[in-house]
Amino acid sequence: MGGLTRKKLWSIVALGAMIGLLLLPTIMLLPTIMSLPALAGGGGAPAAGGPPPDVAKPADAAAGKDAGPKVEKGRDVYYKTEGIVTGAPAPKTADNSQFYPRYNFESRVLLWFANQQHLYYGSFVLAVPIFCMIIEFMGIVSKDRAMAKKYDQLAYDFIKISLTAYSLTAILGGILIFTFLTLYPAFFGYLSSIFRPVMHVYALMFVAESGTIYIYYYGWDKMKEGLLKWIHVSMSVVLNVIGTVLMMLANSWIGFMMSPAGVDEQGRYLGNIWHVIHTALWNPLNVHRILGNMAFGGGVVAAYAAYRFLASKTDEERAHYDWMGYIAMAIGVAFLIPLPFAGYWLMREVYAYRQQMGITLMGGLLAWLFIIQATMIGILFLSSNYYLWQALGRMRGAEKYQRYIKYMVFVLVVGFLIFITPHTIVMTPAELKAMGGQQHPVLGNYGVMSAKNGGINVIITTTVLTFIWYMRGNKLSTVSWAKFGNIFMGVFFACAYVNIIWLAIYGYYIPANVRVGLSVPQVATTLSCLFFMTALNGVMMRGAKQMGPIEWGKISVRSQYALIMLATAFTWMMGLMGYIRSSVRLFWHVNEIMRDNSPWAYTHTTGFAANMISFNVLFFWVTILFVFWLGTLGVKKAPVEAKVPIPGRAPEPAVGH
16 A cells, blocks of 8 residues: 555545544434424423422323323423423522622622633634635645645644644633632533533534544644645534534523523423524524624734734745735624624514613613724724725735725714714713703714614725725726726715615604614615625626736735734624623523522623723733744744745635625
């Protein structure tokens, strides 16, 4: 057996092992899945250790026969179906050390810190392997050998950083569980009892992910050509499937705490684990978090590239890290653009589940946090546009777009100011009395959702236009219908702006319950620009004439600070949204099922929350800089033939969204 054949054989065996590890949790869960219909339909017997049955009388017992133990049924609080009670009710806690141990510090703040740090690193190690998969695939299909090796080296650098962060994620996960067990033993015990049927699945998936990522990393050099390379990319697909399933299982805990299902009013498990997982908010949480994780991961990698760019000593290094930062930023922004729409969907589902929760979020106790969130979103889009404008400077022929930047700045700033305008303002009782109510005579006329939706959709549409200009910066379309295509795109964008702004203004003349529906045509208009115009631009630029190469590394230092600002804003906003998502439960551990009777069952002030979020952000960036430093130790050197100037063309991943 030849050496290459032996390598192929071992690679196929390794891939088969990975697939087996992926399927193992499903096989282990099969008995539970097979029992779901019986449990959900009322068949089967209660699990051992459940509460004593005291309600239902079997028909055989009524006939005088010994039919065995009695069976108690309960009604699902969300699905309204009946199921057999197979779990204990939610514990009724009291303000004492048995349920809430004291350690001379606010337990909730300690848990907040541990949870947020684990979430940051978990999001990062979920997103980066997806980047590696995309970039490694682009290297395989690239016809340019030098470019293919550049892609391969870039993907390798990414996964090396991810490997170090993965170890920290596991450590932080252990700290988080220890914190739960120590500070909130009753709550954690109850939640574990509800999710017991899938706890072993989570553990097995984590083991499978660990094995896959280590084989994927250490097998890089052994599987770098031909069929072996395709097998290596297939392992990255398996790795990302496992990571996504882990994220979705973790989201089920959050969804259950916010919108419980699969239990009765007393919190007793009714035997259907799918109902427990598939709560009212599970699907929007999954979509929102996968987009947020990808955008966050892109921002962190872009900041790493900016850090290395600023520290570079040679033109070759600056060119490489300029290119790396651009790719990471492009991937991050590609997932940032649909993120607000996923957020709207999540908020809509919150309103549909409990209207009072939606009011608390958007118009009540937590409303001003959304003003802060709007500010952070505006910073994200402004930073992205600023970076792209600076990046035009590295392309010959892009000067023709420079004169339009001032108009785009005006549009972005106006949209940003409308987006952050509040409907009410924070006032003292004396100010409220002097004004005669909460509505300000001037400001009270603004800040409605149709106007805010108009503001953010204008910002997103402008960002799409900026990106299209960047993609054609040093190119000249050669298709016969180029003039007609440019006119059509210009008219399309103009009509889109008119439609979005007109709907935002029209919202002031219709009732509030009708106004909410205006977000649908506004979003549809923006998405049309995103997908249709980007695709049309790609067709027009196919085979385009280049007016000059892209001079990688020839970009202002200010652009790199914009990337760092982008990553910091991502990190801060993730912390803010985590706090909002948790705070909407108010004084409930599990909404309307298990009450929080600790001395900390109150909502913090906005100032305290902002300080705590800022501390989490600072701590994360200090530790991630340590991870970056570790990633520079023993860096794998690129092959000699890969050390050539990066070709003068825009990397393909940038147009893949």
